[in-house]
Amino acid sequence: MRPSDITDRTKLTSDFLREYDLNQALLYFYDHIGVWHETPVAPSNLDEEQLMEGYWFGRDHFLHAFRGDDHSEMRYLFCSDDDDTSGFTKDRGFMIRNSRFGKTLHTRYYYEADNDGQYTVVYARPLRIDK
Structure with missing residues (x-):
């Protein structure tokens, strides 16, 4: 990314x-x-x-x-997402309590390794919203 x-x-x-x-x-x-x-x-x-x-x-x-x-x-x-990346991604879904916005917000987290090899989240973004 x-x-x-x-x-x-x-x-x-x-x-x-x-x-x-x-x-x-x-x-x-x-x-x-x-x-x-x-x-x-x-x-x-x-x-x-x-x-x-x-x-x-x-x-x-x-x-x-x-x-x-x-x-x-x-x-x-x-x-x-098809850009070069040295890490990995993980997708998660969260229930939305206010139904006028939808039922579930799916997010994608981008991980990259730091200097000592530990992976941390460098960015998170919305992926999709289910009605």
Whole structure:
């Protein structure tokens, strides 16, 4: 998993989401949480000022939108699971208590070895949400 920065938000269209099978989204706005179980809104169509953080995801790819520590401009990182990795992944499912968001949130954890050979989680991301 090697993230790449996407600096031009206008490229993050519905076509981009379809091309990489990013068919679900979990978006944190200042006043609500948005969950898309299919056909999520494209980042290029969002009011970026209202978005705190967001994930667009599918089985093999994901896009993470977030603000830096200074709450400055939104950053977009795109990753593919087929990128080179020196570690391994593990998937887990968590029950969701609020049924309007879905039943289960599945997450993928990425592990890599540190200097003394111990594996630690270096990143976690949503994998899918079951209705």
